[in-house]
Amino acid sequence: MSIEVGSKLQGKVTGITNFGAFVELPDGSTGLVHISEVADNYVKDINDHLKVGDQVEVKVINVEKDGKIGLSIKKAKDRPEQPKAHSHSQRPRQGRTNDRNARPENFESKMAKFLKDSEDRLTSLKRNTESKRGGRGARRG
Numbered sequence: 802m803s804i805e806v807g808s809k810l811q812g813k814v815t816g817i818t819n820f821g822a823f824v825e826l827p828d829g830s831t832g833l834v835h836i837s838e839v840a841d842n843y844v845k846d847i848n849d850h851l852k853v854g855d856q857v858e859v860k861v862i863n864v865e866k867d868g869k870i871g872l873s874i875k876k877a878k879d880r881p882e883q884p885k886a887h888s889h890s891q892r893p894r895q896g897r898t899n900d901r902n903a904r905p906e907n908f909e910s911k912m913a914k915f916l917k918d919s920e921d922r923l924t925s926l927k928r929n930t931e932s933k934r935g936g937r938g939a940r941r942g
Contacts, residue, residue, distance in 0.1 A: 804830060804870055806861050809877050814855045822851050824859055824872055832870030834859060841875050 804810075804826065812824035812832070821835040834857075839850050851857070860877040864870050906914075 804828065804832075804861055804864055806864060809858060809860050812857055812859050812872070814851050814853050814857060817847055817851060817853060819847070822847060824857060826859075826870070830868075830870060832859070832861070832872040834872045834874055838862070838871075838873035838875055 810826050812826050814822050815825045815831065816823040819836075821833050822839070823831050824834055825831050834851075836844050836847050839847060844850060857874055858877045859872040859874055862871045862873045862876060
């Protein structure tokens with residue numbers, strides 16, 4: 802049996818790490834379910850969702866040239882396709898303007914804004930820490 806991207810398989814959890822779980826597939830190969838692919842919601846501790854020996858349905862999301870297999874539990878679940886883009890954007894939120902949609906900022910303006918903000922913060926930080934450094938003879942700004 803060859804492992805193909807997009808196929809759904811049954812597997813057995815053989816190991817758990819802080820970044821994911823290793824799952825043994827029917828053909829004897831082992832793949833990794835990254836912690837971000839375990840559940841639809843945020844997973845802080847993978848042990849809350851999986852235990853060694855659990856039987857899980859997984860979907861193959863990638864196969865590397867070196868033989869590593871990427872798996873997903875959340876993508877293996879069958880659920881109807883839901884429209885995601887327009888579910889909450891049809892009615893603007895109160896107190897917010899839609900200026901972001903009017904004209905998107907380009908990279909240069911974002912960078913200039915970031916640099917100015919960063920310099921202001923550094924100046925403020927220096928001003929507040931220089932006077933606290935030494936006892937007598939500290940520079941006063």
